[in-house]
Each structure stands twice: as structure tokens, then as C-alpha cells.
Amino acid sequence: MRTQIDLEAEQHALVKRKAAELGISMAEYIRRLVERDLGQTGPGADISAIFGIGDSGGSDIALDRKGATAEAIAARAAER
Secondary structure, eight states: OOOOOOOOHHHHHHHHHHHHHHTSOHHHHHHHHHHHHHTOOOTTOOGGGGTTTTOOSSOOTTTOHHHHHHHHHHHHHHHO
């Protein structure tokens, strides 16, 4: 659906500059702002928002699964 909005000259310049920095059109930039404000996700959603979910700041088991497994086995053996 097409919608027309009026921006002040300074707002227009800032939106245009920000969209150019992101390498997207002004329309796409405004759509993303609306999606973010309304809590919607869609094809234009920024996937980087989900990176870091579950990050406890500890070791990364995906990078050192053998070491993490050995550590867990040793810890369990020490409990017995």
C-alpha cells in the first residue's frame, strides 16, 4: 500500500543520509522503523537482533565441544 508523508527539511535530509549509510532506500528505512516500533517482523527484519541469545559469557561449546565434554565428565567423576 502506498502512503505519503510530509517531513520537515531537516528530517528529510537526516532520513536520506541514514538510508544511504545503510545502503537502502528511504522507503525501506521508514518501513524498518515502523516494523521495529510496532514489534513486527518481516522480510526486512534485521536478523542481527537474535545474535547473542543465550550468551552467558562463558565458553563456546560449539568451538570446543571435546574440551567441554571432558570437563563435564571430570566434574561428574569428582562428585562421586
